[in-house]
Amino acid sequence: MRRRRSHRPSRPRRHRPAADAANDLPVVRASSPGDLLSLIPYLLGFQPEESLVMLAFAGKRVVFTARVDLPVPANAFEHGTAELVAEHFAGLARHHGADGVLLAAFTRHEAEGAAVLGVAQEVCGGLLLSAWVSDGQTFCAVHHGVAGPAEPYDPQTSAAVATAVYEGMTVLPSRDDVAASAAADPPERRTRVKELLGRFPARQMTEAQERLDELVDGYAELRLLSEDEIAELLVLCRDLAVRDRAWTVMSRDNADVALDFWGQVARAAPLDDSAPAVSLMGMAAWVSGNGALMLCCADRVAVEHPRYSMGQLLMDLAVSSVHPKEWEEIRHHLTDDDHGVDHSAA
Known part of the structure; x- marks a missing residue:
């Protein structure tokens, strides 16, 4: 697949965590x-x-x-x-x-x-x-x-x-500045994205996962997402299995790119469709070692969608202070043929 031109985002990037x-x-x-x-x-x-x-x-x-x-x-x-x-x-x-x-x-x-x-x-x-x-x-x-x-x-x-x-x-001036990087974009942009959602009908599972793979591209490099792509990703991630596929593609090697990717989607997401994107942004923040941003994402999900299970999982990770190095073992468990991801709750 042809690589898209790299994009260096203007928003604050994640800090690098404690020396290890x-x-x-x-x-x-x-x-x-x-x-x-x-x-x-x-x-x-x-x-x-x-x-x-x-x-x-x-x-x-x-x-x-x-x-x-x-x-x-x-x-x-x-x-x-x-x-x-x-x-x-x-x-x-x-x-x-x-x-x-x-x-x-x-x-x-x-x-x-x-x-x-x-x-x-x-x-x-x-x-x-x-x-x-x-x-x-x-x-x-x-x-x-x-x-x-x-x-x-x-x-x-x-x-x-x-x-x-x-x-x-790097260091931001305050925790409020960290929270701002997870906050929603201005209403006019979210409205534009909302108007685009109808262009993308629901797909069958296999087709939806294949399309997600094309858009995510293994989080290979930074790139600027179009509003059409953001809208399509939001529709795709309404399906929890597709959302979890985006989650399990993350690794400690590509977490920086995944964080930027889902940060773009999360900030532009209309309220009704924000939960999957903000949760995925939070998961990428955790895997990359940015616990402060992960908690800010968890806070946003708790406010916008208090019963969304992945948001609750983010909060549990924060409270329990699970080290991101444990993600690889969790990821292998989630992707093991004998252990499916629990989709009993949104």
């Missing part, structure tokens, strides 16, 4: 607390604000990163909420084979951040390597819920950040 040599991802070495704090936005894909972040380590290697919103009011962590968050973080770290964790509270409210870290210190015990509270320019080591003297750090002059940028890791 086993998965051909960049190795970035940090030599100071300031380096580690400066790298956290690159591990998340966005600048954290009012956030509690965990880095889980196996030896000196980051194996997992997690983040939750950090409530500002002092009483927001009553009724054991702080303990539950810390227990969840510690459980995730152990599940991913970590032998130590670093906790960082990014906040403008030092005392509140230190108090949360103090609770987490008690829960994590010997698993905790360090706990810091940071405003993005200074940090304080926290012991027993009390912040120590402030020390400056500068992400702009960090050698670790320079290496991360050279390796292609």
